[in-house]
Amino acid sequence: MPPTRYTSRAVDASPLGSSLPLPFSSAVLPNRFMKVAMTERFATWDPDDMNLSGIPTQQLLDLYGHWGDGGWGIIVTGNIIVDPTHLEAPGNMILAPSPSSSLPSPNTSADTDPRFAAYQKLAAAGKRGGAVFLAQLNHPGRQTEFALQENPVSASDVQLTKGIGALYAFGKPHPASLDEIAHIKAAFVRAAVYLEKAGFDGIQLHAAHGYLLAQFLSPTTNLRTDSYGGSLANRARLITEIADGVRGATGPDFVLAIKINSVEFQDAGFAAEEAAQLVSLLEMHRFDIIELSGGTYEAPAWHHKKESTRRREAFFIEFAELVVPHVKRARTFLTGGIRTVGAMVDALESGLDGVGLGRPSAAEPKLPIEILRSGKKGCIKPLVGDTDVLGGEESWAVGASLAGAHMLQISLNQQPIDPSDGASIDGFLKGFDKWVAAFPVRSKREVLDHVRIESIDPRPYGVVEPPAA
C-alpha cells in the first residue's frame, strides 16, 4: 500500500523548484527545500576522552549520503558542538578535540587527523546530490545537562528550571567573562574555517531554541550591563562579532546562515518586533539565510497553540509575516509544522524564500524528489506524532522519537518505516515503550539510543514495498 499523505489544496509545486542565489555568498541554492538540523547522536563517544569523541562515523556518512541523494536545496547537519565542555548530548559531533583548548584542532590534514578526514567524508556525502551543505554550529550554554557540566556558562546566572528544565537537571550558569566570550567567539570562527577546509559550503549559527546565542539575545536570560547586554544590538553582539569573524576568515563562496526564534512564547521574552530589528542587524553583518523557528526548553513550541496557525500548518507563520517585510536582502526560510505543498507555496507567497522540514525529512529522505518529480502533494501523515492537532506536546515527543527512529534506520542503510502504516507504527510503539521504560535508569554520560523498531523485518534502503511473498 502506498503511504497515506496529508491532503493539499490543488497547487502548482514548480515555484519550490526554482533556484535561489544568495545575497552575500556567491552560492546558489538549487531549490527551496531545506532539510533542517536534527541532532543525530551518531558520532563517536568516550565520556572520559574528548579526543576520541564527536568524530563522524560511518552511520553519519550513510545518513547524510541518503539525504544528499534526496534532491534538497540545502541540507543542514544536526547541531555540531564548538566546545566539548558544553554538549547538547553525548554522541553529538564535536569540533574541538581538546577540552583544555576548547578550540577545533588546527590540524587540518586528513593524513594525520582522523577527525578532519571524517568531516571531509561527511561533506562529500551531504553534497553528492548537489545540495548546499551547511554545518549547524551550537554552544548550548545553560542548556548543558548537569551530568555533563555542573557549572555551565551563559549570558547571566539565570538557571533553567521550567519546562524541560523541570524534567532534567541543569546547573546554575555563571555569566561569561569577557575572556570567555572571546574564547567562545574564536571557537565558532575556527570551527567555520575548519569546516570550509573540509569541504562544507557554509555554517548555520544555532541562535534559536534557547541555546547560548539565544541566551544572549533574550532579555529573560541576558541581564548583563556591559556591551553584551541591554539594547538589542548589545544582546546580538556575540552573534554579529562571530559573523564578522567568519566572514573575515572564509572565502566569498562560504554561506553564512542563522536559525532564530521568531518569538520565545514567554513573558518579556524576545518579542516579535525585536525579531524584525534583529533581521536588519543580521543583514548588516552579511547573513545569507535566516531560518525562522520558535520555542525553547522552557517553553517548547513545536506544536500548534492556536487554531489560526493549525489552519495554516506552519507553527510560526504569523510571526514570520511580521518579520519578513523587514528583510531586504537575506533569504528567509520558515520551519515547523509544514506538511503540504499548498502550505509550502503559501509560505513563498507570504514573501518567504523557502521551507524547512524536520521530521518529514527523516520519514522521507527524498521528499523534494517526491514533490518536484513525482508530483506528491503532501508529506506522509504519521499515525502518531501528527502535527495537525491543537496542543499536542505529547504528539511532539512521540513525533521526535519517531524521527530519531527513522534516522537510526537510514543510518543503518534500512528503509525508514512508513509511519502511516498500522503494523509499522505498532512496531515503533513497542520499541517506544521499551525506550520509555529504560529512560529513567540510563546513564546521562552515555549516548541516549534512539527507539528501535520491534517485530518488523528491516528492508534495505530504497526498497519501499515489502518483498513479494
Ligand SMILES: Cc1cc2nc3c(=O)[nH]c(=O)nc-3n(C[C@H](O)[C@H](O)[C@H](O)COP(=O)(O)O)c2cc1C
Ligand atoms: C529529532 C529532532 C532533533 C532536532 N535537533 C535539532 C537541532 O540539532 N538543531 C535545531 O536547530 N533544531 C533541531 N530540531 C528542531 C527541528 O530543526 C525543527 O525546527 C522542528 O522539528 C520543527 O520542524 P518540523 O515540524 O518540520 O519537524 C530537532 C527536531 C527533531 C525532531
